[in-house]
Amino acid sequence: MNLLLDTHVWLWSLLAPERLRHEAVAALEDPENRLYLSPISIWETLLLAERKRIELSGDPNAWVSKVLTEVPIFEAPLTFEMAVVSRTVQLSHEDPADRFLAATALVLDLVLLTADRRLQDCPDLKTLAA
Structure with missing residues (x-):
């Protein structure tokens, strides 16, 4: 499975993994997942x-630079298409970071790993609860 980590999931995985659900930890640790x-x-x-x-x-x-070199993770690109989709994605709020993350997951066909209910409720967005 190809997973896009929501910001809080990435931070929790590094700083407070106990905050993540068991299924989220399993998904993060599964070597088959990107x-x-x-x-x-x-x-x-x-x-x-x-x-x-x-x-x-x-x-x-x-800290960010160090973590990015030590923890294997792929960089999801940020594209013009994502900027356009970020304005049309059906979210119940206007948080720009959430809009870009949702657009990234939609454009790249990734599953968004998130604990944010507002993102989980987004139509057409594939999510995994963290």
Whole structure:
């Protein structure tokens, strides 16, 4: 299965894996699955750190760079098509990060691993509850 990790799932897998459901941990650890991360999640992580909503050890930029070199994950591209789809995806809210993640999953035909009920309820979006 090809999985796109929602930002909180990526962070929880690194900082608080006990917050993830057993099925999510199994999906993350399954060597048959390919894990993808959007550049939007990097942006969102750094924004959360700047706003003191999450605490990362040391400099947030250095932390992200280190994790990306140590933990195997594929970079999901960010394309013009995703920008267009982000405005038409049927979400109940306007969060730009969620819209881009949903659009990325739709355009690349990925399963979005998320604990966000609003994303899980999005029509046409394949999700796995985290």
